[in-house]
Amino acid sequence: MQQLEVEKSLQSKVAYNSSVLSIFNSMMMGESKKEIMISCYLNDSNYPRLERPILVAIQELYGLKAENARDRFLATVHYAIHLEQFENNAQKTKKLENLFHQMKRFNLEQESAPLLKELTKISKGSPLHAVYLHLYNKYTEMEENNNLVFETFEKLSKKLSYFLDNNSKGITIKDLIVVYKEIRTLHQINENRISETILNTSMLLLASHCKQTQLLKENKWSIKQLLEVCYGQISEMPFGVESLFMDTIFNQTLTHAISLSQIEINDNFFQRLRVIEGSGDYFNFGFNLTTKNTSQVHTNKELLIRDFVKKFTTFSPKQNSIMIRPNQI
Secondary structure, eight states, X not given: OHXXXXXXXXXXXXXXXXXXXXXXXXXXXXXXXXXXXXXXXXXXXXXXXXXXXHHHHHHHHTTOOOOSHHHHHHHXXXXXXXXXXXXXXXXXXXXXXXXXXXXHHTTOGGGOHHHXXXXXXXXXXXXXXXXXHHHHHHHHHHHHHHHHHHHHHHHHHXXXXXXXXXXXXXXXXXXXXXXXXXHHHHHHHSOOHHHHHXXXXXXXXXXXXHOOGGGGGGGTOOHHHHHHHHHHHHHTSOSSHHHHHHHHHHHHHHHHHHHTTSSOOOSHHHXXXXXXXXXXXXXGGGOOOSOHHHHHHHHHHHHHHHHHHGGGOSSOSSOSSOOOOGGGO
């Protein structure tokens, strides 16, 4: 149903023979980015411009609106790379360098691989080419690793959901801890804000929903302190579907913690928080606290949008997991 909504939105905005619709249909068939570029006769230059309307349609589906300069910044970067006109490469280099430094100020540098790829391309023959190439490789490896972190987090969320709802799959606490340790290892391989956010949220889920509070001992946190940490980190995630899903997971877990008296709303921080129920129409990386009987309709919709969004992975071929990185479009 949600795929059809996205397709309808695209049809109203682009020509009937637009390559955007061809890309979308190829995604629905499960083709990877590389396969789509070959079948649609596209390259690294024009593909991102044609893929962008699909991201916008997804954001509109979820009611996502950029509220401030930081939310709009990745769109600004995309425009500078692919659409803005420059008199020469020197002028473009200066603009992209400035954007990269702004990304760092906004704590968005983990999303800078596309920008650094362009800087590497247009700086060939200059003394700074080696610097840009090094940075591009660094942030590309970070992005690839974060894709794996998101994939593993989805695995944890699904197992935890089964564990909390009749446990028809026979999931044990040990199984959940094993996946948590996979996330921790991936974070240690390439530490950055995104992987740290996923790691701490995973810790929060197990501590709050499964009473695995021993995980908090390394940082000497309480549930309340960990909630504060996760709230701040999720708030700093790049604007997009991932942050929406993570925010919903946080709100569900906060509501759960309050209902079980794990924390008390007795200070200004928690009084400012919005304690809301997560939307059943969100995929939320597979995390679901509702019972299967009452959520079957929502689950079917969630699986549809999950299978759709997972096609946007930048680096991998067809995936069995979400690998959702829509901000890279």
